[in-house]
Amino acid sequence: MHSGSTNCKYVVWIPANGLGNRMLSMAATFLYALLTNRVLLVKHEADVTDLFCEPFPNTSWLLPTDFPLRNFSPEVRYASSFGSMLTKITNTSKESPESVPYLNLAHSDYDLDQLAFCDQNQALLQNIPWLILLSDQYFVPSLFMIPSFNQEISKLFPEKERVFYHLGHYLCHPSNQVGGLITRSYQAYLAKADDRIGLQIRVFHDKTTHSNIPNCYGSDFSLCPEGKAPARSSRYTRTYPFSLKKPDIKSYSINVPIFPIVLSEDA
Numbered sequence: 001m002h003s004g005s006t007n008c009k010y011v012v013w014i015p016a017n018g019l020g021n022r023m024l025s026m027a028a029t030f031l032y033a034l035l036t037n038r039v040l041l042v043k044h045e046a047d048v049t050d051l052f053c054e055p056f057p058n059t060s061w062l063l064p065t066d067f068p069l070r071n072f073s074p075e076v077r078y079a080s081s082f083g084s085m086l087t088k089i090t091n092t093s094k095e096s097p098e099s100v101p102y103l104n105l106a107h108s109d110y111d112l113d114q115l116a117f118c119d120q121n122q123a124l125l126q127n128i129p130w131l132i133l134l135s136d137q138y139f140v141p142s143l144f145m146i147p148s149f150n151q152e153i154s155k156l157f158p159e160k161e162r163v164f165y166h167l168g169h170y171l172c173h174p175s176n177q178v179g180g181l182i183t184r185s186y187q188a189y190l191a192k193a194d195d196r197i198g199l200q201i202r203v204f205h206d207k208t209t210h211s212n213i214p215n216c217y218g219s220d221f222s223l224c225p226e227g228k229a230p231a232r233s234s235r236y237t238r239t240y241p242f243s244l245k246k247p248d249i250k251s252y253s254i255n256v257p258i259f260p261i262v263l264s265e266d267a
Contacts, residue, residue, distance in 0.1 A: 008039055009037060009129045010038055010130050011033050011040055011130075011131045011133050012043065012063060012067075014072050015044070016136035017106075021136035024137070024138040025135035025138065025139070026042060027172075028135065028137070028143070029042075029135065031140060032139075032143060035149045035153060036122075040061055041062070041063045050177065051178055052172055052178075055171045072134065076102075077102040077104050080099055080100065080102050081101065081102050082104075082112075082113050083111070083114075083115060086115060087112070101128060102132045102134065103133040104134055105135035106134060107136060119148050122146060122149075140163050140164070
């Protein structure tokens with residue numbers, strides 16, 4: 001595996017944890033690829049292949065199925081991690097190793113790899129044509145803190161808090177099937193609502209049941225303004241669909257007062 005005579009550099013994004021974590025870390029990795037002039041390749045798992053369209057016309061950012069590196073186990077990632085690579089480089093050596101390093105940037109992962117956000121180590125990474133990056137984190141704030149990136153990233157996104165808003169709209173285009181579900185759900189349950197309260201309910205195990213969900217907003221409607229139930233709330237009692245598994249797009253339903261419920265498996 002090599003970059004040939006074109007001097008191309010690549011970063012391969014490896015997903016971790018739930019869909020929300022993946023979308024956030026994928027957007028952050030895309031920005032990192034822009035700042036470091038790298039081609040981004042993404043490894044989508046089977047459970048999300050039907051959720052999104054390809055963001056770039058007439059090409060693909062998906063990792064080829066014949067990509068030579070297929071073992072992304074923790075043992076392999078730690079042994080070939082960027083942090084481990086740093087411990088092997090002498091203080092006088094400026095040369096980078098020939099192997100493909102892994103950047104383990106998950107929230108509970110290898111701490112030494114966080115040194116990749118140091119400016120001097122970014123200079124070292126610039127000499128490495130291939131990087132494998134695994135993350136479940138939105139590490140964009142760390143990119144703003146790297147001095148060599150600061151000027152360019154500030155020009156791209158003068159409003160720091162809107163980075164994911166722009167990148168998410170650019171990269172995460174729902175498929176026709178998913179877009180249809182979103183549109184129909186909005187038109188049926190949200191379009192005519194005066195007030196909306198969204199709940200995200202994290203599912204950590206299979207024991208979570210539909211009957212647990214009303215406990216999140218309380219029988220006394222404590223989430224409503226001033227703790228009061230909406231007027232004529234029974235009139236607005238509907239069956240709200242939510243998606244539990246992807247990409248099966250199976251529909252489940254539960255009777256809840258006026259609030260749309262989103263059940264997800266991640267943050």
